[in-house]
Amino acid sequence: MVVAANRARPPMLETRGLTIRFGGHVAVNAVSCAFRPGELTCIVGPNGAGKTTYFNLISGQLPASDGQILLDGQDVTRLPVSQRARRGIGRAFQLTSLFPNLPVLENVRLAVQARQQRGIDLLSMWTSHRGVRAQAEACLDRVALAGKRHLPVAALPHGDQRKLEVGILLALQPRIFMFDEPTAGMSVDEVPVILDLIREIRQDRSRTVLLVEHKMDVVRSLADRIIVLHNGTLMADGNPAEVIASPIVQQAYLGVAEAGASAEAGHA
Structure with missing residues (x-):
């Protein structure tokens, strides 16, 4: 129906x-x-x-x-x-496409900032905003990665990297x-x-x-x-x-x- x-x-x-x-x-x-x-x-x-x-x-x-x-x-x-x-149009890839040396939370936070801002400069990308962080944390909660937020992506097993990809896609809305x-x-x-x-x-x-x-x-x-x-x-x-x-x-x-x-x- x-x-x-x-x-x-x-x-x-x-x-x-x-x-x-x-x-x-x-x-x-x-x-x-x-x-x-x-x-x-x-x-x-x-x-x-x-x-x-x-x-x-x-x-x-x-x-x-x-x-x-x-x-x-x-x-x-x-x-x-x-x-x-x-x-x-939002795409999660078959093979992971992440920033391996950045922490898990930072990967998602950058995605939130990319969605909210146009013409992002390097300074604004790295500026801490409470609202942006809260949204990133919420996305990590949804993919069950909140407990690994501070780990570098390279330290995650493959399955968790796939979950992080989905978290980033959620952040882009x-x-x-x-x-x-x-x-x-x-x-x-x-x-x-x-x-x-x-x-x-x-x-x-x-x-x-x-x-x-x-x-x-x-x-x-x-x-x-x-x-x-x-x-x-x-x-x-x-x-x-x-x-x-x-x-x-x-x-x-x-x-x-x-x-x-x-x-x-x-x-x-």
Whole structure:
């Protein structure tokens, strides 16, 4: 019912025929999708399907070869990463992108300052403001890192660095949250913290959430909608149960066809 209601709302983010080529290889092939506020979309597909590349195109890490990216109906295809971020596109990376020699709290505090200020100079970045610190502390509480606020990031285990990435994204308060395998490298005990945060973000119907994820149990528990990429092409888009059960997804993503082919080969 939530998804049906969202379909009546204008998209916050849209890609139209979005394509990128690396030499003769088409990594993302004319993908057209609209993403609306209040909707959590999981992007799935086999390794090499183009999921992270599609994210890189949307957030600006890669330039599109063809097609458009629209934010609130305005073309942002040629805007740099910084301008897209200022307009509300927030990205947590598959690999950590942090300041390893700074304390955990300082990483988040800088993100809060970046959101609040335009044209930040070095002096203002390092000036202590009680309100900024309080906001940074609150973000660390939400990702269960308050007890490690004074540690240098380099001293954190990989799972905690992933949590810190999410904390920084929270500090930026984007309108579009993009998570690329946010639970990768986390222990079983750590995963619920991040999943609960993503559920909390989804409750804000003014936000749009995009999630690249391999773990189908995570996808099932979070997704309002699933889109499937295969060889850079959009091959399915819709209700999670229907998409997961579709033969084309079973074959391309879950390997059903391969299993069948192997069985036939064994009988040959």
